[in-house]
Amino acid sequence: MATYGRHEQVASAFSTPASTTLFRRLSWEGTVPIEIRVDSKELPANSDRGLECYFIQAPRVSYLPLLIPELKRFLVDVVFDEAAGKAVKEDEWWFESEDGVLMKWHWPIGVLYDNHTISASMKSRATFERQSMPLRLTLHLLSPPTDKLLLSPSAEACKQAFMGQMKEADFLRWGNTKRMTGLRKAEQDGIWEGVKEHNFDDYWRVSSKITPTTTPTRPHSPPPTSISAHSRPPSADGNAPDKDGAYNVRSVPVRMYLPDGPVLQDLAPPTIDDGSPTTLGSFLATHLPLLFTQGRAKAYALIQGVVCPYEAEMAWLGACMAGADGWVNIMVGIERH
Amino acid sequence: ETISALETYKQKDTSRVVVRFKAVGNAPIMKQNFYKITASNRFQTVIQFLRKELGWKAGDPLFTYINLAFSPAPDDMVSNLFRSFQTDGHLIVNYSTTAAWG
Numbered sequence: 001m002a003t004y005g006r007h008e009q010v011a012s013a014f015s016t017p018a019s020t021t022l023f024r025r026l027s028w029e030g031t032v033p034i035e036i037r038v039d040s041k042e043l044p045a046n047s048d049r050g051l052e053c054y055f056i057q058a059p060r061v062s063y064l065p066l067l068i069p070e071l072k073r074f075l076v077d078v079v080f081d082e083a084a085g086k087a088v089k090e091d092e093w094w095f096e097s098e099d100g101v102l103m104k105w106h107w108p109i110g111v112l113y114d115n116h117t118i119s120a121s122m123k124s125r126a127t128f129e130r131q132s133m134p135l136r137l138t139l140h141l142l143s144p145p146t147d148k149l150l151l152s153p154s155a156e157a158c159k160q161a162f163m164g165q166m167k168e169a170d171f172l173r174w175g176n177t178k179r180m181t182g183l184r185k186a187e188q189d190g191i192w193e194g195v196k197e198h199n200f201d202d203y204w205r206v207s208s209k210i211t212p213t214t215t216p217t218r219p220h221s222p223p224p225t226s227i228s229a230h231s232r233p234p235s236a237d238g239n240a241p242d243k244d245g246a247y248n249v250r251s252v253p254v255r256m257y258l259p260d261g262p263v264l265q266d267l268a269p270p271t272i273d274d275g276s277p278t279t280l281g282s283f284l285a286t287h288l289p290l291l292f293t294q295g296r297a298k299a300y301a302l303i304q305g306v307v308c309p310y311e312a313e314m315a316w317l318g319a320c321m322a323g324a325d326g327w328v329n330i331m332v333g334i335e336r337h
Numbered sequence: 338e339t340i341s342a343l344e345t346y347k348q349k350d351t352s353r354v355v356v357r358f359k360a361v362g363n364a365p366i367m368k369q370n371f372y373k374i375t376a377s378n379r380f381q382t383v384i385q386f387l388r389k390e391l392g393w394k395a396g397d398p399l400f401t402y403i404n405l406a407f408s409p410a411p412d413d414m415v416s417n418l419f420r421s422f423q424t425d426g427h428l429i430v431n432y433s434t435t436a437a438w439g
Binding site for chain 1: 339342343345346347377381403404406407408409410411412413414417418420421422
């Protein structure tokens with residue numbers, strides 16, 4: 001038996017460092033198909049119209065501004081003529097979905113995709129099959145609606161927004177941002193480089209200092225000098241509750257995205273009064289009772305594109321299934337029959 | 338029934354929350370620091386409101402933070418920020434002319 005925080009818990013397969021790394025890698029490697037077409041009214045003269053559609057399998061944890069360099073290279077090399085290629089102003093670019101929904105620069109790509117897919121499933125009267133339909137985007141080359149976008153598409157603005165979200169998550173967990181501000185500048189930049197280059201090891205090299213796990217850390221006390229035949233493995237040392245662990249945060253950073261609706265945020269303590277871990281089911285029943293109470297559930301919770309079981313612990317989700325910015329994004333969908 | 342549930346959650350929260358503005362560094366202190374802001378407003382609205390109260394133009398540098406800790410996304414709702422970060426019944430918004438916590 002391993003003791004985590006204030007509650008007794010049988011050490012399950014989901015509480016090993018190997019399992020944590022596995023799920024973090026699965027979340028990191030998740031991708032979604034995107035199909036990008038330049039607005040035909042805005043295609044410069046002499047463009048090769050046969051080729052103006054660009055397909056990309058984009059990482060869920062990445063952001064649209066980070067796709068712009070490769071998209072620009074494609075358009076300049078293959079589609080635009082030389083004059084148009086020189087005149088490209090990617091700081092005026094913006095994307096909208098085929099339903100006319102503006103794509104926000106600071107939302108992770110996976111969130112944009114799931115939000116669209118859920119919304120489309122609500123509109124379609126036909127049986128919705130959860131296949132990987134590409135997210136079809138129209139790329140506009142000018143007149144961005146800045147009052148609604150609120151951010152520029154530059155990678156620098158994206159980085160600022162991303163770091164802001166990481167700090168907000170850090171603050172939610174601990175009531176301060178010491179872990180983020182305690183990083184050296186090279187380390188802070190390293191997290192963003194990891195996202196930009198989509199490199200799991202580079203990202204987690206630093207992020208593991210910030211993101212708590214549900215597996216206990218090795219106690220720092222020296223090993224016992226006499227190793228008896230009944231010596232226990234370090235992880236079973238029950239009297240060192242992992243104060244930096246996922247079960248001890250004030251709140252797991254989490255947001256709920258309603259279909260075509262608001263994004264809701266509220267405190268998500270990792271344990272309930274009796275010390276047992278808060279489950280996804282109880283969290284959703286507390287905050288969206290009309291959709292998630294027993295017997296009513298026609299709704300489901302999509303996290304990183306996966307329908308999540310209600311027994312999943314909020315602390316574990318925060319440790320293993322969050323986005324690169326530390327936030328667990330719960331996309332609420334409605335079953336259609 | 339599910340649709341009406343969604344409609345309920347979509348309704349704009351017209352209640353108001355108390356925002357407390359706190360100047361940082363050389364930023365001027367306002368005569369009035371506590372304001373009631375409609376909960377469904379985006380943080381961007383709060384920034385624009387603050388700019389107007391300070392009498393600053395759109396181009397003037399203005400940086401805002403919650404609890405001296407982080408800058409929220411401008412499209413985040415005040416209700417969300419209040420629920421997550423309120424202290425003593427109000428949401429502290431720090432403002433400054435320079436980027437304090439880069």
